[in-house]
Amino acid sequence: MPQPASAQFDTGSLPIPAGLSVVWEGTRTALLDRAVGRFTARLAALGGIPAPAPDAPGGGAIPLHIRVGSDPGYLSIAAREQYRLTVDANGIDLVADGPAGVLHGLATLLQLVQAGPQQPSIAYARIDDAPRFAWRGVMIDVSRHFMTIETLKRQIDAMEMVKLDVLHLHLSDGQGFRVESRVFPRLTRVASHGQYYTQDQIRDLVAYAADRGIRIVPEFDTPGHSFALLLAYPELASQAPVPGDRHQVNVAAINPTLEESYRFLRRLYGEMGRLFPDRYFHAGGDEVSPTQWTKNPAIAAFMTQHGFATTQQLQARFTARIQKILQDQGKIMMGWDEVSEAPIPDNVVVEAWRGSKFIASATRAGHPVVVSAGYYLDFLLPASEHYLVDPLDPRASGLAPELAEKLRPKLGAMADALKLDPSATMTPVQDRLVMGGEAPLWTEVVTDEMLDARLWPRSAAIAERFWSPASVRDVRDMYRRLAVVQDELCVTGLQAQANRYRMAARLSPGDAGPVLALADATSPIRNYGHNHLVFHGTKIAPEQRMNTPSDIAAPDSLAAERFDDLAHRYVAGDRSVRPVLETMLTRWRDNDVAFQAVSAGHPILEEARPASQELKALAQAGLDALAGRKDTQWRAATSALLARQDQAVAASANMVVSRAAPQPPADLLQDITPGVRALAGLD
Amino acid sequence: MPQPASAQFDTGSLPIPAGLSVVWEGTRTALLDRAVGRFTARLAALGGIPAPAPDAPGGGAIPLHIRVGSDPGYLSIAAREQYRLTVDANGIDLVADGPAGVLHGLATLLQLVQAGPQQPSIAYARIDDAPRFAWRGVMIDVSRHFMTIETLKRQIDAMEMVKLDVLHLHLSDGQGFRVESRVFPRLTRVASHGQYYTQDQIRDLVAYAADRGIRIVPEFDTPGHSFALLLAYPELASQAPVPGDRHQVNVAAINPTLEESYRFLRRLYGEMGRLFPDRYFHAGGDEVSPTQWTKNPAIAAFMTQHGFATTQQLQARFTARIQKILQDQGKIMMGWDEVSEAPIPDNVVVEAWRGSKFIASATRAGHPVVVSAGYYLDFLLPASEHYLVDPLDPRASGLAPELAEKLRPKLGAMADALKLDPSATMTPVQDRLVMGGEAPLWTEVVTDEMLDARLWPRSAAIAERFWSPASVRDVRDMYRRLAVVQDELCVTGLQAQANRYRMAARLSPGDAGPVLALADATSPIRNYGHNHLVFHGTKIAPEQRMNTPSDIAAPDSLAAERFDDLAHRYVAGDRSVRPVLETMLTRWRDNDVAFQAVSAGHPILEEARPASQELKALAQAGLDALAGRKDTQWRAATSALLARQDQAVAASANMVVSRAAPQPPADLLQDITPGVRALAGLD
Structure with a gap:
């Protein structure tokens, strides 16, 4: 799991003795040596044996041939991830175009391990595999409940095992700003409430993930969800923040009419963008409460002056300026689907979350899309519900129209966003704009000690949805394999x-x-x-x-x-x-x-x-x-x-x-x- | 567990809110601050709450008064360990003569924690407590199976929770020499087989234990059990070591007739003695195979020349010289009970292991004694068997005489050592020479991942034997409490x-x-x-x-x-x-x-x-x-x-x-x- 694009299993299996003899063809790197080290340690954990030495000389050692090219796209959306794996009586043969393929091949090998009476063995197989989508992520909210670095590293290890390749970290929200800022020290002193990652820890985490073929995409949410930031820098607020105000925690928003807001964000995003080397930078943009702006007379006046009838238009202006700031810093901007409600630069990546119909609307407008609608882990749905949501289906997730109407008194404008659009369709051109998907876990009711069991095993089922052919959708079969994968993850560290x-x-x-x-x-x-x-x-x-x-x-x-x-x-x-x-x-x-x-x-x-x-x-x-x-x-x-x-x-x-x-x-x-x-x- | 010397429980309990207000009277130190930090973290783990801030100002915070003297004997056999603890509606009052008493009082407090619907509480109690024995140890063999530093730290944490205060590490044996030596680098390169602790790791581990009131007593076993060392320095061997020889792994012995052996051990013990600051230094001395010496013509000639009829006499000469070397280095020598079979300096501490009768014979000869006979965890006996062995009972452990005779053909001279002595008795003077006991865990069939479950919960029952009054010996009651303590250890990290x-x-x-x-x-x-x-x-x-x-x-x-x-x-x-x-x-x-x-x-x-x-x-x-x-x-x-x-x-x-x-x-x-x-x- 995820099931390979093509796999043939032959009878028989290869016993794993005390030694492996790794034969490198092509580009051997320190990163790949470390990957083999992890592989042997996990093999030992799964097999209940001491870790086989990876460079055991001849004798009874199993040859592991690795032929790998050097891929300049490694750790980018363009990484070459395909691999070919053969296990037979002669040993193991792994061919890949780049490091990502080697990591994936080794992950697959681990899933072929069978326990044996004296030593484990690996089932004979021929596998030719590549992912369906390049962007296969989970999102962890470390603002509402802080998660330790150790806990995050465990998730990264598990992600590698099921070939997920993006960890989206939601690093700021009303409850706290979680990364040390040297440019704006009050973000650390005031807005973190003492729970934050130092810059050294972030660099270490990014390197840890990179070793495992995983990109970390940071999110610093603006203009909404910025209560913690505004506690530290109240001069940027649309409404004066009051410490401890339960309502403001979720709705406080930056004032988008102040030039100072853009100067601040240019410097902050610059600092954070240097810490997180990934080209993608998530700037949030979700759930801006209109009254935060309309009830501020200066902002209301600004809107009138610019002819903005809706706060969406005001937000679109904000988004365009943030996009420009990030582009100047070499970044590609991402935002939640609210950013697409008014015209914005079409290279902004839209994360469709409120419903699958935004996949259709955003791609129609030319935006690359990452799909999280249908994969919200904090809904506490069983894996089967997410497993059957296809990232290319614009009608997969949303409220039935009649229900949305019934709930309009309660939901207000959100009823429209959540409402399913039965007429939404995709063209092949639109399909190609869907880079993949993400499973978000918001952590209102998830503590550090609960994270592993809330993220897994469901993320493994979703990983299969993002990696394997769309035709792989037998729920019963998925659950049989999921129980085994979950135990394999626990044996290797979860x-x-x-x-x-x-x-x-x-x-x-x-x-x-x-x-x-x-x-x-x-x-x-x-x-x-x-x-x-x-x-x-x-x-x-x-x-x-x-x-x-x-x-x-x-x-x-x-x-x-x-x-x-x-x-x-x-x-x-x-x-x-x-x-x-x-x-x-x-x-x-x-x-x-x-x-x-x-x-x-x-x-x-x-x-x-x-x-x-x-x-x-x-x-x-x-x-x-x-x-x-x-x-x-x-x-x-x-x-x-x-x-x-x-x-x-x-x-x-x-x-x-x-x-x-x-x-x-x-x-x-x-x-x-x-x-x-x-x-x-x-x- | 261990049950206090004196405890009264009153009805009612003190709820633990988000804050504790620690009021220090007497000597507040960084070590004690860290102890309070661990206490609040464990309280949070046991109570399922965020860690209470230890310096919460007034309001609803619970006052924790700590009155503590400064004890120059801390981390020595003379440490002042008693404490007095009162929990009532006014808060918590902890009085101790030194840091050890504070650590013990906090450990007791954690065992009074009760989970509650919204917050945990601590039962009202008045406790006046002090240990029966000063030396309360476990011994872990890290030679036969190497244990990681992380694994050792977990054991140290658990030891603190049940008031054990000595971690005896068996650091060298036939299978490996486990500490980096800079003086003799071949010990690291050859004798460790790649599994060893760096000197930095040792210093860190010693400090970690010291923080928790636990002394680390190192053991570097000589003259027997030195196969790994002799592989690296074969010129010191009694019989030339052959790599991979299964018999020699256990019996190879240093040549005690060579001056070079003493020069080597003086420098090695000097280096290791500086790494491990404890005054006690365990030099092994167990299970010397007579033929290792008698079959070496030069050693045989040496024995004749010195009039040594038995190898015990030769070993006594070795022991006396090692004792002198260690004494020159400011150390007190410890050895397994074989060292007491011929006269040696009476300040050598004897660890009685082959049977309880050595408690009597060694104390009769004036030696301080640490008792491990009856506490061998690698026998895989249930806790009850160890629990009922009293450290002062010289007839508690040994082979029934008839059985020993029956097995003499198989056991040889070991039959005498293992044989129970029904006439062994102790005087009050001898009793006072018994410093305490240790539970050894030899690791022939214990891997790193098995260590926690092989050491615990049995060590908690033995800790009670070493701490509590001899009259505490209700096995049924012990098991009821043991199940709870084991879960508390697991909740806090085991x-x-x-x-x-x-x-x-x-x-x-x-x-x-x-x-x-x-x-x-x-x-x-x-x-x-x-x-x-x-x-x-x-x-x-x-x-x-x-x-x-x-x-x-x-x-x-x-x-x-x-x-x-x-x-x-x-x-x-x-x-x-x-x-x-x-x-x-x-x-x-x-x-x-x-x-x-x-x-x-x-x-x-x-x-x-x-x-x-x-x-x-x-x-x-x-x-x-x-x-x-x-x-x-x-x-x-x-x-x-x-x-x-x-x-x-x-x-x-x-x-x-x-x-x-x-x-x-x-x-x-x-x-x-x-x-x-x-x-x-x-x-």
Whole structure:
């Protein structure tokens, strides 16, 4: 995962002994030597062996031939990423046009590793592979919750393993400005609240990512989402910032009518642009609140004077000037899709986020596009939902028009932006402007210790969408592979499982099992329902404890997916899976006894008792179904039980209405519901 | 844990808000500030909150008064470690004579933390505490398997949490010399095999430990266990070292008749003694093979010439000269108990390891003693076995005399050393010479990723033995607290659980659960039975894969201990625990179905199938017993099943005979056996 463009597997496999003998043809570099070093360390981790020496002389060492060209486009959108890999009895042969292809080939090799009795082996294979899209990213918001460098490096390592190549860092927002500035020291002293990366740390992180073929695209959001910056430099504000003002945190905006704002941003972006060598520079541009500007008399006067009827027009002027500043600094400007609402220079890259229709409108206007609509990880949707969104489909993501109209009183102008456009289409020329996609993770309710489990394994499924042919879309097959990939990521360093254990042990020290068992069969409610304060005037939620079972539960219950898979096999006639189904259901049913015991006297866990009971009821229904129970009374009760779960899913099916609807206990959805429904014959 | 010398708990608890206001009285130092920093970080980890600012001004901040003297004995055997701690509605009051007491008081505070719905709290308490012994150590062998600095730091952090104060590092042995030497660079180039700590790393590690009140006592083993050193400097050898010789790895010894040996060791110990500032310096002295010396004609002639009838006398001369060298360098020499077999200077500290009787003999000869007999963690015994060994009991540990005689043909002279002495006694004067104890972990079959789970939680139980009054010895109560402490260590950074998951996921990627469930109910066979090559001429086992279920299983199954506890409560009449017992037993029984599925085609896991079936049979027997089954046939079958488990335990009950006896499948003991026996009424 991601599945290669073309792969043939032969019977047999190549045992991996203590030594590898790397034979270089072409351009051997220190970067590639380090890549081989990582490869052998990961091979050792996956195989449970000491790291094989990469330059073992002859003897039993496996030859690893690497033929690689030197690619001047490495670490750019033009990097040559294709590779050809052959594993057979003679050894391993890897051919690539440049370093990116070597990294990808080594990542693929690791996924071919099989454990063996004495030593691991690599399956025989012939693979010819290249990505569908050049831009395959994740975005991490380090402003709302700060993430340590160590945590970011773990994500970069995992990204390399699944061939993602862009880490977009959202480095400034209302909650904090996260990079040390020497030009504007108050950004560090005042706007970071003590949580920031030093310039040395940034340089180290950029180099760490570059080693792994990953570009870091920085984002410093303006003119909106700039509360922290404006706390430090209030003279640039449209409305005077008040420390601690929960509303302003999200809406404060820079005054675009002041020449000083542009002088400031020219110097700031210059400093930051030198720290982040990538050609792309994300300047934000999202969610500017019109009243920030219209309620400032000077700005209102400026708009009148320039004949601007809308704040979009004012923002377009701002965007054009920022684009010019960045272009002068050798950068290509990116912005969220709001920047495309009024005409701007067409070389500005538009990140389509509010809906897939912006892919069509932005490319129609000639903009290169990066797609994040449909890939928002903070919606806490299961991987399957993102997996089926194609980056070239302009109708893949958005609010149904009738719903958007219904919600207009609540959404205001946002209703138009979110509304699906059934008439949106793409031409081949437009398709070619789509550089790829990004999965954003906004971190209102994601702490540093939660990041690994919120980003993964879903990002691996999305990586496949961005890399593999569009025809690869079998969800069941994806989940089977996803469980394996997630464990491979954990074995090689990801802390997803480790941190989940820590969170559960904190809630129930000495007996974390029942909490984990509940979390393993459930998922948090979706679409910001779990973000308790999102529709209460602010996106920061300092009062919300992020240490509840729903923070431990993952958006994908891989155990429930496996159960669902087995249940459908059983219903299709495969009786061999029955004992395993019974085991799973028995454990879920019986967990409630243990959960009731550990939750006694612990308020956070007591809140989740009804969820544990619901899991018990579902598991019992599954066991009853396996036992052949079919009477009317049972069917009625089971239907009601299943319907209750459907209502809970439906209640959180839409971001706008979610928190208003009644929520299931402890914000938990019961993920074994579909499998139980299948067994009960009620689907 | 360790339980304080005196503790009173009052009803109520102190909520921990966002701020702590530390009020210092007495000597505030940078070291103490860092200790408070660690305390707040751990408090945050345990409480699931952001780290409270330690100098929050007034408001809702909790006052933490620390009154501390300056102790010139800090980081020495004379450190003043006592402290007094009061937690009540007014805040926290900590009084100590020196930094050690502050560290201990903060460690105790962390164990009083209770999770709460919105914020954690600390239980009201009045504690007056001081250790029973000043020397409370663990020993880690980093020669047989190298351990990274990061891994060692994790152990040091955990040691601080349970008030251990000595980390004895076994830094050289046959397999490698692990510290960079600038005086003798071949030790680094040749004898380390590429795995060593740089001098900078050592200085950093020593400082890291010192910050946490922990002294690092280095050991550079001579004259035996010096194969690696002699590979680099063969001119000092008694027998010419042959690279790769499996026998010599353990027995090669320095030639004690050469003046050059003493010149070499004076310079080497001088260099190493400057790196490790502790006054104590461990020079080894164990397991010198007599034939290494007697078969060298020049050494034999030397012995005749000096009238030495035994090699012990020759070693005593060596020991006396090394003691003089170290004394000249300001060090106090330590050695394993072999050094006390012939008269040596009485200020040499003797580490009693082969049996508790050496505590008596060495103190009778006037030596200070550190006790490791009875605390060998590499025996893979459960915590309870070590917990009940008192450091002052000279008959606590050793081979029964009859058994020793029976094994004499196999053991040779070692039979005398291992033999229990029923007449050994201690006087109060001798008692006072016992400085404390150490739990050694030799790492023949312990890799870096296994270290956390092999060292913990057992070291916490042993820490209690070294710290708490001798009267604290309720095993059941110890296990209840141990499970909680282990989770607290994992929440604050220990990787025991995380690495167990990684090992299981490596064996069964995508479905690690069944492997973990088996490992959670079992433990590895004991007393070097799992060390497959120990009695085959070498202690290194390069062919032994250390990634099997028995490497994942812990010496203590905490789940089985909880089960045993509940089973005995049930038998005593408490019927309320029945549902939980049924849940546990059902899960263990049903796990076999899942284990059989994941093990198919995987040789390492297939080997463990019989162990999984045995677990299933035991669990079924427990369920039958709960269901009231009592018929003769069932009793006979259950008795046979239980007897089989007893035989497996008995077969690994003795280190000398262990590998000879038939071993249970996959080297796994079934830890739920006692609980099942209790339920079956067959005990």
